[in-house]
Amino acid sequence: MTGESDGAANPDVLARVDNGVGVLTLNRPKAINSLNLPMVTALSEALSSWADDPAVTAVVLAGAGERGLCAGGDVVAIYHSAKADGADARRFFYDEYRLNAQIGGFAKPFVSLMDGIVMGGGVGVGAHANTRVVTDTTKMAMPEVGIGFIPDVGGTYLLSRAPGRLGVHAALTGAPFSGPDAIALGFADHYVPHAALEAFTAAIIADGVDSALAAYAVEPPPSRLAAQRDWIDECYAHDTVAQITDALAGHADPDANAAAALIGTRSPVACAATLEAVRRAGRLATLEEVLIQEYRVSCASLRTHDLVEGIRAQLVDKDRNPQWSPATLAQVSPADIDSYFVPADPDLTF
Numbered sequence: 001m002t003g004e005s006d007g008a009a010n011p012d013v014l015a016r017v018d019n020g021v022g023v024l025t026l027n028r029p030k031a032i033n034s035l036n037l038p039m040v041t042a043l044s045e046a047l048s049s050w051a052d053d054p055a056v057t058a059v060v061l062a063g064a065g066e067r068g069l070c071a072g073g074d075v076v077a078i079y080h081s082a083k084a085d086g087a088d089a090r091r092f093f094y095d096e097y098r099l100n101a102q103i104g105g106f107a108k109p110f111v112s113l114m115d116g117i118v119m120g121g122g123v124g125v126g127a128h129a130n131t132r133v134v135t136d137t138t139k140m141a142m143p144e145v146g147i148g149f150i151p152d153v154g155g156t157y158l159l160s161r162a163p164g165r166l167g168v169h170a171a172l173t174g175a176p177f178s179g180p181d182a183i184a185l186g187f188a189d190h191y192v193p194h195a196a197l198e199a200f201t202a203a204i205i206a207d208g209v210d211s212a213l214a215a216y217a218v219e220p221p222p223s224r225l226a227a228q229r230d231w232i233d234e235c236y237a238h239d240t241v242a243q244i245t246d247a248l249a250g251h252a253d254p255d256a257n258a259a260a261a262l263i264g265t266r267s268p269v270a271c272a273a274t275l276e277a278v279r280r281a282g283r284l285a286t287l288e289e290v291l292i293q294e295y296r297v298s299c300a301s302l303r304t305h306d307l308v309e310g311i312r313a314q315l316v317d318k319d320r321n322p323q324w325s326p327a328t329l330a331q332v333s334p335a336d337i338d339s340y341f342v343p344a345d346p347d348l349t350f
Contacts, residue, residue: 013042014064021205022050022059026125029065035121036074037092043125044099047106058109058209060201061125068117068139069126075147078302079311086302090344093152093298096121097291097348100154104128104287109209113201114138114182115194124153127187128287131209133217134179135194140187143174147314148267148306148324150274150297150340157290160282162186164229165236171274172241173262177225184223191220231256241271242329267306267322268329273297273340280341288350293341295348300340 014025024046026033050056063069073096081089103110103125112126113133118140126132134140142151142159151159151171159167162185170177170185182188192200196216203212225232235247235256241263248260263271277297281290301307305325313322326332 010038010042012036012039013046015042015046017050017056019205020055020057022046022056023201023205024059024061025064026062026070027064029063029067031074032067032071032117033063033065033069033122034071034074035096035125036077037088037095040092040095040099044095044102047099047102051106051108056108058111058204059106060111060113060204061129062113062197062201063116063122066116068122069112069114070119070122071117072120072122075120075311076315079308079316082302082308082311086299089302090299093295094348096124096153097295098350100124100128101288101291101350104154106130111204111209113197114140114179114188115197119143119176120155121153123155123158123187127158127182128154131190131213132182132188133190133192133200134182134188134220135192135197136179137194138179138182138188139176140178140182141174141176142171143176145172145174145263145266145270145274146310148270148304148308148310148322149301150270150277150294152294152298154287154291154294156274156277156281156294157284157287158185158187160278160290163226164233166225166229166232168236168244168275168278169225169232169259171278172236172244172266172271173259174266175259175262178223180220180223181225183220184226190217192216193218228253228255235259240329241268241275244275245329267310267324268326269304269324269332269336270301270306270310272329272332272337276337277340292348296342296344297340299344300342 078089110129111131112129114126115135142155200216248256
């Protein structure tokens, strides 16, 4: 059986069932499939329908176009909402994080094809699936600190559970990492060459997930990040972001020095809150508990100077010259950090 649904009503998310496999395609290729609220709603509705449909045995999530699965959420819309009353952004976060949990708890095989660019909200819809595929073109990141924001969409759940302190490094730098790195970090499970993705998807539809993986998944190349565990684990062991950047800057490895320089361009208060968020997430038991914390942090971010300023500098005026406030890590107070973790009104619920 092959059927289309929501193609006309919601052209940004294509949903079809083919031989018992539900295929979801994020369909905003010009925006690298960035998520908006109607897309989140469409994804959630399709998954709810298929979860209870015995005719659907597995789900595949892909992105239209050649650039990537999903570059994140519609950050410019968040910027405009934050400059107003934040209500639209809070609604988006609320529904988006519930979708992340829905994907994380989906009982049937759920294959996410994390090809090309997969950042922010793209990680949220891809990296909580139970069968996560990356490729030789995967460029993944949680880059939120670069816009004065804090990793969300369940990202701090994954970052806090990465081996050693690889997750803290990825969170504080916001730097992109490869498919092999994603597997090493715990953000993905399988490596399928980009050139084989179309055949791999066809094999899932024809023969099932296990058979398709056996035919097309290959051993990934070595992870460059995993090979840097020595200096990463050493430098990121310190208590504060300032101490971490000092250790990185003073290390003999030039990659450590480059990480210090990169963190130095990020929002100081967002970096400090991110370090605390990842550490707190590591003490929480479930993805849902972490998402509740992230919702609180995201709602608090909407009230900050740095989120609006960071998006302005990167995506609105595009001058790439954000004026952070506080301007330095030394000026970030414990109260500044604590303000991110106050309960939201209302809190996220499941």
